[in-house]
Amino acid sequence: MSAPSPVELDEPVTDDITQLSTPWVTIVWNDPVNLMSYVTFVFQQYFGYARNKAEKLMLEVHHDGRSVVSTGSREEMERDVQAMHEYGLWATMQKADTP
Amino acid sequence: MSGFTRHRKSGAAVTTFTAFEADLLRSLAAQLIELLRNESATEQIASDELEDMLDFTGPTREPEDPVLARLFPTAYPEDEEASAEFRRYTESDLRNGKAAGAAMIIDTLEEAGLPAEPEDGLFIDVELDQATAITWMRSFTDMRLAIATRLGIEEGDEDFWYALPDDDPRAQVHDIYDWVGYLQETLVHALAS
Numbered sequence: 029m030s031a032p033s034p035v036e037l038d039e040p041v042t043d044d045i046t047q048l049s050t051p052w053v054t055i056v057w058n059d060p061v062n063l064m065s066y067v068t069f070v071f072q073q074y075f076g077y078a079r080n081k082a083e084k085l086m087l088e089v090h091h092d093g094r095s096v097v098s099t100g101s102r103e104e105m106e107r108d109v110q111a112m113h114e115y116g117l118w119a120t121m122q123k124a125d126t127p
Numbered sequence: 128m129s130g131f132t133r134h135r136k137s138g139a140a141v142t143t144f145t146a147f148e149a150d151l152l153r154s155l156a157a158q159l160i161e162l163l164r165n166e167s168a169t170e171q172i173a174s175d176e177l178e179d180m181l182d183f184t185g186p187t188r189e190p191e192d193p194v195l196a197r198l199f200p201t202a203y204p205e206d207e208e209a210s211a212e213f214r215r216y217t218e219s220d221l222r223n224g225k226a227a228g229a230a231m232i233i234d235t236l237e238e239a240g241l242p243a244e245p246e247d248g249l250f251i252d253v254e255l256d257q258a259t260a261i262t263w264m265r266s267f268t269d270m271r272l273a274i275a276t277r278l279g280i281e282e283g284d285e286d287f288w289y290a291l292p293d294d295d296p297r298a299q300v301h302d303i304y305d306w307v308g309y310l311q312e313t314l315v316h317a318l319a320s
Contacts, residue, residue, distance in 0.1 A: 060282040061275045062268065063308060065315045072319075073261070109202050110217045114224055116268030118200050126205070 051124040052105040054098045058089050059118050070115045071097060074108075099124060130313025131255075133320050140255045140317035142310075146245035149236050151303065155270045156229040162194060162273060163226045185219050187211035194276045198225065198269060228266040235259065260318050267311040274304045 056067075064086055071082035075098060088095035097119075098108045105121040112119035131140045144152065188211070190196050199221055202213040239251045255263060274280075278300060280288070291298035 058282070059272075060280055060284075061271050063312055063315070065312055065319075066264065066268065069264075069315045069319055106202070106213060106217075109213070110221065113199060113217070113221055115265055116198070116272055118197070119202075120200065120204050121202055122205065 051099050052102045052121055053096045053124045054105050054108040054112065055094050055120050055122065056085075056089050056097050056112060057118045057120070058093045062117060064090060067117065070112075070117060074111055074115065130309055131260075131317040132313070133317040134254065137254070138257070140260045140314055142253055142313075144236075144251045144253065146241070146247060146249035146251065148306075149239075149241045149251040150245050152307075153233050153236050153241060155303070155307070156232040156266065159229040159266065159269055159273060160226045162192075163198075163222050163229075165192065165195075185215035185217075187215050189214075194273045197272050197276050225266070225269050228262045229269070231259065231262050232266055235263075255314075257318065260314055264311060264314055264318075267307050267314070271304060271307050271311070274300060274307075278304070280304070 067086045067089060068079070068082045071077050071085050072079060075082075077085070085095045085097050097112075098105065100108075102121075109119045109121050129142055131142045133139070134141045189201055190199060199214070199218050201210045202217075203209040235253055235255070236251060239253050240249075241251050242249075278288075278297060280301075288298065288301040291301070293299075
């Protein structure tokens with residue numbers, strides 16, 4: 029293995045970088061209809077999460093009313109939200125730093 | 128009444144419906160398809176905005192029917208414009224996908240031998256591979272969301288529904304809601320086991 033050769037970079041413009049790198053999140057909200065087993069199954073099936081992680085997220089939705097289930101670019105989160113709607117889960121998206 | 132189990136050799140999710148159950152499921156799927164075609168996704172609700180009237184690519188507003196509003200939630204709660212864009216590009220596909228899922232339930236039941244007018248004593252065996260089972264699961268979810276929204280089901284209100292007299296039509300609808308939930312639960316377990 030070799031060390032990468034240094035590359036000269038332009039001084040980054042902080043504002044643009046911040047704008048580009050601010051991640052988005054997909055939030056799944058609790059509803060009185062969806063079964064706990066089904067919600068866990070969807071998180072495993074769609075996101076490929078291990079059963080433990082899927083169950084943890086499902087329990088967050090159940091107890092806290094909502095859970096951040098994925099993080100990424102705006103385009104990625106739009107795909108995830110659409111997929112959750114396909115499965116009948118109530119999902120929304122927002123910037124990660126939104127309270 | 129029996130739920131889904133996993134077939135040991137093929138791994139398929141299998142169950143046997145009575146004629147009554149299969150017919151009921153077909154009727155729920157047909158109602159879902161009809162609902163999804165109502166209040167057409169491309170219809171523009173009276174608007175004076177030139178831009179809106181000239182845009183035929185997809186809906187931008189939340190559906191007025193509360194069931195449809197629940198099936199197609201607003202993606203950006205804090206951003207009306209982004210939500211409208213999201214809806215424009217996704218809602219028609221979502222509607223078509225959900226209608227196709229419900230149609231698959233009807234097709235599977237009829238291919239398994241469910242006639243137009245089933246007689247008592249008939250049993251319908253169904254066997255779902257993984258992909259078909261997931262489509263069924265999603266459609267069960269849509270049916271339950273539709274029934275729950277119409278009934279006004281809320282978190283932790285089971286006692287209210289079970290206390291209703293048997294002849295209350297809402298009790299009968301709630302029984303169907305529970306039954307589809309039971310099918311859903313057993314189908315998830317058949318697939319996950």
